[in-house]
Amino acid sequence: MSSTYGENIKISVFGESHGGGIGVVIDGLPAGETIDFDAVLTQMARRAPGRDKTATPRRESDLPQVLSGLLGNTLTGAPLCAVIQNTNTRSGDYGNLLDCPRPAHSDYTAYIKYKGANDIRGGGHFSGRLTAPLVFAGAVCRQLLNKRGVRIAAHIASIGAARDSRFCPTAIDADLMDRLSRSSFALIDETAEEAIRAEVERARLDGDSVGGTVECAVTGLPAGIGEPMFDGAEGAIAKIIFGIPAVKGLEFGAGFDLAAMRGSEANDAFRYADGRVVTETNHCGGILGGITDGMPLIFRAAFKPTPSIAQEQRTVNLQTGANTTLTVKGRHDPCIVPRAVPVVEAAAAVALADLMKGSGI
């Protein structure tokens, strides 16, 4: 029904790419906890464009103005509202009337749903720019989780055919988590960077784009988070991750590989280690029956290639009713996966802060 998420900590995201501003209201945050605002800005900067060649050369200040909910650096308990003004917009790159929907964008479906009234400039409310308020919300929620011993980090698992290593599912180093969660080109195996950047650069030189996957890990979660059936941890995370533009797949633990396994291989045996119950393997990704089991929660999201490419594409002219072609103008990322890493982390942080509050933890 809406751009809202959450039961216990609720976020409501607003804004359009070329309107007055974008932002988020976060309702249900715990009064009295302090927020490190510099750490919030660090997360915003990871998502912001223009940091390297894989990203669009646009410059957005993306500086959030907090209107309410924070007094000094302390949460007041009132809804936290942050606004990011839209400043660097070049609307001339876009027409105002939708003639030709860009393939793989929301242009056509939004045109139908909103009867042609939606703001098409820059994708309007469907712009990837709307992930900035999500990163803001996630940066706040992440700090709440950190204080409870929970760490969240993601990395570029693959771009095109180039791959990073995967998280070790049963033991993830705290230093690795910290390094990734501050990186702007997050990789577990930093020797993979050259091959991955090469995939993006080849796409860029071809006037094309390329997709990829992001893998995210959450460590330090207690067992017992999540609800049965439709509010299980997988479903709660899925609802917000699929809210990130371009995500078309999501898997937990061994995910799709489990479909080809035998139970004797897939089942994670329980063991005591240092008096705690752990599992020897972690094919389930830290979630059993929708509820966390205390092992690292691990998932991977698949991103389709950026729809905007420099090549001519076939489309229709909705005003004339004729088939035609289109060349998308404007400045676009050849690959959004590096910038999607902090967005995935943020979405996970919002989902888990909501679930943990719901579980009374």
Add this chain to the structure above:
Amino acid sequence: MSSTYGENIKISVFGESHGGGIGVVIDGLPAGETIDFDAVLTQMARRAPGRDKTATPRRESDLPQVLSGLLGNTLTGAPLCAVIQNTNTRSGDYGNLLDCPRPAHSDYTAYIKYKGANDIRGGGHFSGRLTAPLVFAGAVCRQLLNKRGVRIAAHIASIGAARDSRFCPTAIDADLMDRLSRSSFALIDETAEEAIRAEVERARLDGDSVGGTVECAVTGLPAGIGEPMFDGAEGAIAKIIFGIPAVKGLEFGAGFDLAAMRGSEANDAFRYADGRVVTETNHCGGILGGITDGMPLIFRAAFKPTPSIAQEQRTVNLQTGANTTLTVKGRHDPCIVPRAVPVVEAAAAVALADLMKGSGI
């Protein structure tokens, strides 16, 4: 927070495997529409166990008793409640105190979350048996959708290494949809049946189990269904699909394959065909920006192998605090994928009926 789903058509699923009964309340159904109850029972029968060798030999009558919301065969507008009594339960197969959690089951996480008070017999509220009320709800919603020209069908896309054909993403035959949506071992390519059954049989003979994937298609959806961001069609479907026990992955359209594609390949070009806007390919699975585009909506869900296997497994004894082993008794499906097909269809039906009502269609 709960075993509830939906904004406009809401379902609340209740029951435990070995309690008095299980069922569902469906709130928000349109008064005055007629329901073909035999067609509902047909769907229930597709999910029921004991129909062939891939399933457990248990017999559950699974006959739903409607307590309210239906007068004759007409929806009254009041909440529709259906109850299925639990009759054929052999509690002796299970202990009453949780000593040793079964690997890959919810035993351990439910024990932690519910402080040992949950009913562990048969998995309690986490039992796959709780998908019976979901199939009931889906069978009702499916009929509402059918009257609006929407068809839903799924098939066994793979079990272990054996595969069925995939749906043609741009044109799915109505007869195929009808055939699949009534089948109890649903395959597009019926010549694949022997290989697929052989995978299951091999697992069964090994005292093991095997996973698989289910592919689901929805045809006849108008463009414009779904909301931006977190209530997009992908997120809405994901929330309910991940509510099905054993699902660990979900992808729409080309899904994870998109992560390796270039935009020039992945983007679905728009064309006019018979005066309608269509796409030449359907890598996006019929959803752009969270909103349906009028093409078939296609997704695949990955199911892990049935956790209950006859082989000895390593686990812990929560009462003694020692590592131990466990051999799961009771009767279990070596593969739940064939029976999961109608469950996936039902979940899709509930999600889409809810979204369509929300979209005012």
Add this chain to the structure above:
Amino acid sequence: MSSTYGENIKISVFGESHGGGIGVVIDGLPAGETIDFDAVLTQMARRAPGRDKTATPRRESDLPQVLSGLLGNTLTGAPLCAVIQNTNTRSGDYGNLLDCPRPAHSDYTAYIKYKGANDIRGGGHFSGRLTAPLVFAGAVCRQLLNKRGVRIAAHIASIGAARDSRFCPTAIDADLMDRLSRSSFALIDETAEEAIRAEVERARLDGDSVGGTVECAVTGLPAGIGEPMFDGAEGAIAKIIFGIPAVKGLEFGAGFDLAAMRGSEANDAFRYADGRVVTETNHCGGILGGITDGMPLIFRAAFKPTPSIAQEQRTVNLQTGANTTLTVKGRHDPCIVPRAVPVVEAAAAVALADLMKGSGI
């Protein structure tokens, strides 16, 4: 959208007066707490008809069957579902097609809303009988509250022109609370009983009915329950109290009398008493800014007279389009206020259990 209530503890009420059964699903109850089922039945009996001359002579067994969520007397954490079978129904008292809507009943509005498909027998889903599942839910929630030191009791504040005493707003005796919460004709001043019964009897002898008010007090609530603005304690209670058929007014503390007061009179001064902050008066009814202040929470609900009276009334014939008259047959309470007392208590219990869980208390 529905017959559901609650954010943290959710109830979904189903059933129709003359259908198969009625009941409730309660989602979000805390696992491991014990329920005294006899105490639940005591509450159900207080609402049941046929206990004295103020009530209809119908006999309903109203015996709830628990289908899930309770193992022995312990909550399992799964949704708690209770069903009450409909047995003693005399449908012949009612036609099946709505010709002439009964004045002040939901007949006409339900006919319009549900396009004539609603079950009109006995009022269908709008029957006062649907308060039985609400009393069940309230009886469970009340026990959770009791364990946290919270007590709920209501009484017949007035019927027609006859009045009971009001609660002392600043100090309510625990024995009085206990006595009222078990009474089937609950009065603070038992000497008022004769006058109040006389009002009902006069209405009955006249083939008429009479309205009244119920006053409810909640003691032992900690300060800090409730949320700002739309989820304040008043709003949360109002939403469920107005869900009780026949309620047309609700006031907290001094309520409508506050409208004629000066601030210097209305403001409740703070004082320390035994180291606790209290107020000298309690015109605000224990709620400031939507949040409890630790004083007794007090509200009054106004009930209109039972719409069904033996006298001839003017109405329309919806089938012929003509004005006509109607004499309502069947057995009806001349005054539902005595039986509404446990319903009001139950509604308050559900609302406060939900709010307390949301406040993490």
Add this chain to the structure above:
Amino acid sequence: MSSTYGENIKISVFGESHGGGIGVVIDGLPAGETIDFDAVLTQMARRAPGRDKTATPRRESDLPQVLSGLLGNTLTGAPLCAVIQNTNTRSGDYGNLLDCPRPAHSDYTAYIKYKGANDIRGGGHFSGRLTAPLVFAGAVCRQLLNKRGVRIAAHIASIGAARDSRFCPTAIDADLMDRLSRSSFALIDETAEEAIRAEVERARLDGDSVGGTVECAVTGLPAGIGEPMFDGAEGAIAKIIFGIPAVKGLEFGAGFDLAAMRGSEANDAFRYADGRVVTETNHCGGILGGITDGMPLIFRAAFKPTPSIAQEQRTVNLQTGANTTLTVKGRHDPCIVPRAVPVVEAAAAVALADLMKGSGI
């Protein structure tokens, strides 16, 4: 859980009296409808302080800046966000640490709930100033309703002992509705103005404040709006009306007077008039069974006196634990009822726009 309201049209109100700004996000508005922004500002001006002697002499610009959801004067379908900057704040009037809670304010309860972290300046999130965004949201929703033939107007029904006439419940003149809905001191009987203003002036001269009631009518509603039980029209309106600071009572139709009536008097007889079903009287306030019956929907809300008065009051010092006295400084309305009139209308507009969308109308 929060400062949010609505199922189909959702509002999320944010801000604190002396923070950066206040505002609202409205989600679910219909794309393509035009908004008369001047008419929105007219409603905002009715609520703004400083217009006459009954109000505080503070000047707030209260000019809303729309950040998203509106392109030109057309709704885009994206969440509509409006922000009002806080400019004219004199924080020196208030201390920063809560020593002595003001009687009848939320100071004490917010202090407990938010552990002393809430922004107490001007009441923070509990300030009456937060009704400005609600008026904004209502002004937008009102226009949607107007286009569907629905009109909303309220008036000062009483202040202290002085009273205006009441709405004729069965026939309300359209010109009266229009006049009231633009008035800044709304009265049906304008000859009552002198007596009503005199009540306020007497309170002001006494350094005191006075309460009152607001009566609201909604005309042109079709029959069939509202849901059974907890989402009935009364409950939906109650939840938002009790979200307005200082409201302590609410009644529909004859309200509390119904409690003293006989059924033969209270029941509204149905009649055909010009081929439409109407009722001869309207004691039910246009709502039967929670569903509108097509007659005017009428309710009255009771407002307590403004808590801030110039007289010395008894309170406690939370830092020293001693009883003490307090004289509230700052500028305050001796009566907020005149300014509450547009707030009540706005709340009704939001509730009914939400209900109508939910009813598919």
